[in-house]
Amino acid sequence: MLNKKMLGALNDQINEEYYSAYLYLSMAAHAEAINLKGLGNWFRVQVLEETAHVMKFFDFVLARRGRVELKAVAGPKTDWESPLAMFEDTLKHEQQISARINKLVKLSVDESDPATQAFLQWFVTEQVEEEAAADEILQQLKLIGDAPAGLFLLDRELAKRVFTTPAAAP
Numbered sequence: 001m002l003n004k005k006m007l008g009a010l011n012d013q014i015n016e017e018y019y020s021a022y023l024y025l026s027m028a029a030h031a032e033a034i035n036l037k038g039l040g041n042w043f044r045v046q047v048l049e050e051t052a053h054v055m056k057f058f059d060f061v062l063a064r065r066g067r068v069e070l071k072a073v074a075g076p077k078t079d080w081e082s083p084l085a086m087f088e089d090t091l092k093h094e095q096q097i098s099a100r101i102n103k104l105v106k107l108s109v110d111e112s113d114p115a116t117q118a119f120l121q122w123f124v125t126e127q128v129e130e131e132a133a134a135d136e137i138l139q140q141l142k143l144i145g146d147a148p149a150g151l152f153l154l155d156r157e158l159a160k161r162v163f164t165t166p167a168a169a170p
Contacts (some may be wrong), residue, residue: 002066006111009104014057016100016129020049023076023093027086030079036151038159039083042137046090048163053123056166060119083151087138093133098127126166 002010024046032040080086103121108117113155137158144150 002061002064002116003111003113006107006113006116007061007066009107010057010061010066010116011069011071013063013100013104014054015073016067016097017050017054017057017143018073019076020093020097020104021047021054024050024090026076027080027090030131031083031086036155038157039086042161045161045163051079052127053126056122060116080138084138086167087134087141089140091134092129094127094130098108098131101127105169126141 024043028040028043028047029106031037032042060069079088080089101120104125105117105120108120110112140154141151144154
């Protein structure tokens with residue numbers, strides 16, 4: 001069973017994961033509005049990943065006899081000056097989520113909750129992957145600079161991304 005402090009922190013994380021999905025949905029809409037359908041696809045896949053993260057937290061809270069308390073989700077930014085700016089924001093956001101996950105891990109240790117600590121290890125690993133993926137595209141966009149042909153090729157590559165259902169929670 002989750003204690004009150006841990007339960008509150010996990011419910012806050014559910015809200016943050018929903019915000020992540022909203023942010024990426026907003027980025028998908030922006031990318032597709034400027035005819036970068038491949039970037040839009042990449043962000044649509046991110047929406048599905050973030051929603052899967054929500055459900056991992058949701059199911060974990062319920063399995064530990066906690067009560068899920070859904071909160072209002074803040075509206076995300078809706079406009080970016082360039083694909084580069086979108087991926088700068090993406091990397092920054094993923095770094096913020098990583099910091100939040102790390103704080104949850106610390107709280108689970110401080111609260112002597114090894115079950116939650118074990119559950120969170122999946123997210124620690126996932127965040128390394130999330131940051132690396134965003135940074136890779138960011139670095140490519142920096143190399144492309146103002147070369148439209150490079151952006152066209154990257155957009156075509158990002159269009160190939162597909163959603164893969166994450167492994168079941170431990």
